[in-house]
Amino acid sequence: MSAAAAAWPRDDAAAERLLWIDPERRRLRDAHLDDMPALLRPGDLLVVNDAATLPASLSGRTAAGSSLEVRLYGQRAGPGPRFRAVLFGPGDWRLRTEDRPEPARLAPGDRISFAPDLSARVEAVADLSPRLVELTFDRDGAPLWSALYRYGRPVQYSYVAAPLELWSVQTHFGARPWAAEMPSAGRPLRWHILRALGERGVRMAALTHAAGLSSTGDPVLDAALPLPEQFDVPEPTVRAIRATRAAGGRVVAVGTTVVRALEGSAVQHRGELVPGPGETDLVIRPGFRPQVVHGILTGIHEPGSSHFGLLHEFAPGDLLAAASTHARAAGYLGHEFGDSCLVLSGPGSTEAPP
């Protein structure tokens, strides 16, 4: 929505704004994250992505001595410490990704050294872009995870003011560190809001989705994002979704990754949501008919981005365009530390929305 970028995490919960887009009444309202419980109905279900954020950026050197940055983009299924990764040239997040120099060209068998006790071997280079590779680390299990957390840094972009700490890129409900970047729609859901949602009669459920990188600076690669990503929908979450829908409640996805996981799983199983792990290559474009999700809590996204495209699942294009214009004029902030947007019909005529 062409909003200004939030450059740093907020300390002040009271500053978290919420743009409510009501597709039923075709209207926009300025609200606040604390209004979330009032905008939902008792019996609605909020589904969050519980992936913790990995410090997925590693600085390394090739055997020939070229420095590069490796951003891990999801562990590959199967045995062994194999990850998909995107390579960046010298420098770090302070340079805009599109201004970064090209990384050294690598071939299968090449090694990247990150530290005396961490290196990786290039297993494959994608046809799509020489910067998209698969790596196998030289260790596994606890030694690997200790090293990744010791040497890795959170992935961040040039609009952020200073180096981020790991705690700044976690939600309040992270578990397995599958996310290359924070599943940021859940970030403003602080405990006092979760508690108020519970008191309102809104239920919560979680799935895990390996949220990937949002930008690489490589036009070919960026056009292909998001790449296929892994997810895991636990059985209790599937039960909660079925029960919610059967009782006439709404399923509200917290973040585009949750939409991808749920709708991606349903597409793979003829409209039926089944529990368990999977990988989805679903990219939701205008015209897609959701089978599971009724609405979404997400960030303030740029028109033209894949995140913005996904919103068309939930609201007509002219309303979204009006929301974009309004968000820009009203000073909503974009990106992972920015404001939020709820696309969902209202709580009902008996309730007074803010």
Next chain:
Amino acid sequence: MDIRGQAALVTGASRGLGAALARVLAAAGARVVLVAREPAPLEEVAAQIRAAGGEAHALPGDVSDKRAAYAIAGAAAALVGPIDILIHNASNLGRLPMPLLGDTECEDFENVLATNLLGPFRITKALVGAMVLRGGGLVVHVSSDAAVAAYPRWGAYGVSKAALDHLARIWAAELSGTGVCFLTVDPGEMNTQMHRDAMPDADPSALRDPARVAARVLALLRACDLRESGDRLEVEVAA
């Protein structure tokens, strides 16, 4: 709680009660991540557990380091999945021999609080949200009778443990109805390095064997459904 298949994280697991708890949890079928500062003794305990057929991962880390909390939480969940059982056992006595309160340096007091109170707070904060969303979990605070009785020279430690007890009660009050249970366990005086550090002249034969205490704690965890979240339990061990 059925321990089999549960993902457990035990801090201070390289020796004493922590190592004993990791052993009994793994023997009961839990998938255990062991955390302590020194890698070598930690890996040795983990290797012993694996040799006995259990699942154990040695994750070196210092719970007093605020940068370590999400690293420990994330790496542990990567290794064994979302954590079901979290045992805050790591403890720091402070300066030795233990000084009177008036002789305690503020920095030493802060270090004790960092390990015994803030470390457990941070790691719980990093893990408990996922427990709430899954509708269950068990968080155990290992305390001491020094949290209750005012022993001279146990000032910083005793205060930290009294605060740790209250931390469990407040978490329990705020997370009532979520299915997450907080328990404080007072293991009594055990024959451990920590006890030797605190009281070098004590007769070791009069002290409890940490393995027997760990077996009793495991029984308490299995029966945690019978307890109220926030309860403080003194471990009874037959003579």
